[in-house]
Amino acid sequence: MYSKEFDQIVQFRRSNRAFDPTVEVPEEVMTKSLERTVMSPNSSNMQLWEFYWIHSQDELTKFIPLCLDQQAAKTAKEMVVFVTRKDKWRQRAKWNYLMIKKTIDGEPGKLQKGGLAYYKKVMPLLYANDGFGVMSLIRQSLSFFAGLRKPFFRTGGVANQRIMVHKSCALAAQTFMLSVSAEGFHSCPMEGFDEKRVKKQLKLPRGAEINMIISVGLGTEEGVWGPRFRLPNEEVIFKR
Numbered sequence: 189m190y191s192k193e194f195d196q197i198v199q200f201r202r203s204n205r206a207f208d209p210t211v212e213v214p215e216e217v218m219t220k221s222l223e224r225t226v227m228s229p230n231s232s233n234m235q236l237w238e239f240y241w242i243h244s245q246d247e248l249t250k251f252i253p254l255c256l257d258q259q260a261a262k263t264a265k266e267m268v269v270f271v272t273r274k275d276k277w278r279q280r281a282k283w284n285y286l287m288i289k290k291t292i293d294g295e296p297g298k299l300q301k302g303g304l305a306y307y308k309k310v311m312p313l314l315y316a317n318d319g320f321g322v323m324s325l326i327r328q329s330l331s332f333f334a335g336l337r338k339p340f341f342r343t344g345g346v347a348n349q350r351i352m353v354h355k356s357c358a359l360a361a362q363t364f365m366l367s368v369s370a371e372g373f374h375s376c377p378m379e380g381f382d383e384k385r386v387k388k389q390l391k392l393p394r395g396a397e398i399n400m401i402i403s404v405g406l407g408t409e410e411g412v413w414g415p416r417f418r419l420p421n422e423e424v425i426f427k428r
């Protein structure tokens with residue numbers, strides 16, 4: 189339906205590390221892109237993410253050393269910090285539960301009943317942790333034993349939970365970058381930053397993690413460091 193346009197957007201998006209200092213990013217480009225970002229697919233609709241739009245020059249300047257003085261940070265007109273919040277699982281599970289409840293008028297249907305049980309019973313099983321690793325062990329054992337007889341969701345410790353929230357957050361980051369491209373601006377995703385200091389700057393709690401930081405601006409030619417090369421399709425795409 190939008191195949192040609194989508195192709196143009198994908199081709200247009202390059203990581204740009206030198207943004208034009210004379211061109212500001214219209215506020216609307218950022219708000220629209222962030223609004224599109226929250227529409228990204230995410231695990232169980234738990235939305236265990238937050239997006240911190242760094243807009244003021246004062247704050248942008250503070251983020252340059254936090255991004256290790258990278259060129260993409262030094263020239264950024266705007267930045268967005270993509271944050272995972274696995275620590276907010278209780279609130280988000282409850283929110284989803286209540287959203288489903290709101291849709292119920294009279295007797296709940298099968299899907300609604302399933303949805304309510306999912307957020308009340310399955311989410312705690314997936315996200316709850318105790319200080320002793322008991323929950324992780326229960327999850328690992330459950331996956332192992334149930335998985336002996338038939339395919340079963342493999343989960344376990346905190347690492348699995350972290351992967352879950354980072355997956356969804358990275359998808360949100362991609363929606364954001366594609367949106368910025370669709371609006372004719374450029375971006376650069378960065379994982380080169382001091383996570384500890386970024387968290388401190390944003391006053392984030394221990395359970396939060398920084399997924400990536402994306403700088404935005406109008407890219408320049410020198411901001412693209414070379415032709416785009418990718419591995420041959422045969423090495424990475426397999427049809428079976």
Ligand SMILES: Cc1cc2nc3c(=O)[nH]c(=O)nc-3n(C[C@H](O)[C@H](O)[C@H](O)COP(=O)(O)O)c2cc1C
Nearest residue numbers: 201202203205258260376377378379380381400416
């Ligand atoms: C998770 C992630 C982290 C990245 N971190 C950095 C970074 O810290 N600094 C940087 O200049 N580019 C960074 N990049 C950009 C990549 O180098 C770039 O996407 C890759 O070379 C492909 O080029 P393209 O984006 O122009 O297609 C990162 C990209 C991703 C997806």
